[in-house]
Amino acid sequence: MPRKLSAEELPKPQTNMWDFAAYYMRFMRIQRGLSGEALGRVINVSKAQVSRIESGRNRLDANQAIALDKLWNTGRLFYLLVWYASIGHDPQWFAQHLKIEQKSEVQRIYEANVIPGLLQTPEYADALLRSSIEPNPDRTLADRLQRQDLLLRDSPPHLTILLSQNALDWPVGSPEIMYGQLARLLEEAQRDNVILRVLPRTWAVGAHAGLGGSFKLMSGDGFGEAAYTESPGAGRLVSSPPDVRTYGIRFERISAKALDEGASFKLIQKFMEEMR
Template sequence: MVHIRQLDPGASPLDYFGYELRRKREEAGLTQKELGGAIFCTGSLVGQIETTLKVPTREFAERVDAALMTDGCFSRLVGLVLRSQLPHWFQPYAEMEAKAAYISTYQCQLVYGLLQTPSYAAALLGVDYPDQVLEMVAARMERQRILEREQPPALWVVMDESALLQVVGGRAVMHEQLAHLLTFRDNPWVHLQVLPFEVGAHAGMRGAFTMLRFDSDPDLYYSESYDQGHMTANPQVIRERSVGYARLQATALSPEESAALIARVMEDRYGEQSADEACDVA
């Protein structure tokens, strides 16, 4: 007799998803293989998700809803599942980020998480989470859905020029990432400025930070170290960092100048044939 692993639906969002998937599939009279065929995946993958060995993607959840006619049940649940895959110390920030009306961030080395491509995110996350890359990338892409809302938060990003030059994942990944940044040029809710090297000493040299503003709750300041995040609503901290951020905005290139610099770096450094790789012409 085949042993079926029993899940506790109250243990975690992932356990609940697997429990409900098995229950609804069996209620529909389908085997794992039959459901897999209906949603364009293997029966093995269905089984792995039912037993929490794999984390479902949003696409998987939407296809299950369509196949089992579950009225969006799994599509609603998958957001909780993916958020639970974020590092435990990061989850409180992610919850507040999702509620913010205005997000302003300074990034000193990396592209901000809400603007990362899947390939760039995978290269970053693979360093610290080599066995959880797919799950972590899916969770990061889920975070980005706040920018697709009918009323998205206003996002203002000041990014150090070094983030354009630090090669993450290789030249092709960087070319794709910078091209993705340029897609936000005409987005009225996303503003991106690059802080050039020539600025010298500036208000963000102590490291990356983010400030969240809400419609009816106090502002929050967030920064993180290697393995933990720090979030505070201390009015004095908010005041000091707000002034510091305004100085960064004033010092950085304009959004138009920033887009031009990003495009130039994308082609000169990560294009089909960068200057340092070009063949010498006799």
């Protein structure tokens, strides 16, 4: 007999549309007397994956929602729930993104304006936070630096990082802070699990797929692949395969215009020399 979900594991339908969809799928399954295994056959997933959807750890996709609507003759209810969830704001997105980040095995990161949080020095991160409207910069700084512990794991994630030149030569804090930050980048780029490339600000590059803003793609055995895009005050977590693929295409297009690792290293060194 399957283990009953605890109250803490159950989705909170009052908090966001994704949790409401998960809650209602579980409600309908139990109401109709279906096992997790039987429902899994309908939406083409395992019993364990059904449990993850019902607990809110995984999300329904559009095809699964359509299958549920056909099974229970809901008048497209699940499809519409997934659609509204995918376009709306979820206050839990950033927290969910952090959990996925810690479980990730591969990350592809594009940063348009600042150094990625995983590679920021304490001084650089503090200068950024003090210049923002962050209500608790000390706490946020501590949390950000703690996130970097995943780089010290025995098996850290593989990182491919594309940095816009804006992130390298926009003054943050002081010349000393920027020099230390760029030195940290070069140090991290020596790791076997890190690829660091720069997108130069030149006429040859011109308009590119990264002008819309920063984003990252994360993948791992436990969750497949997800994308997270940043915006002022809130980010957006994307998990539907078509949308994630779109971010993957954007990343590849930016990558096609970026310098190779050697040229990127030399450009960062050039900026460091100018700060002395």
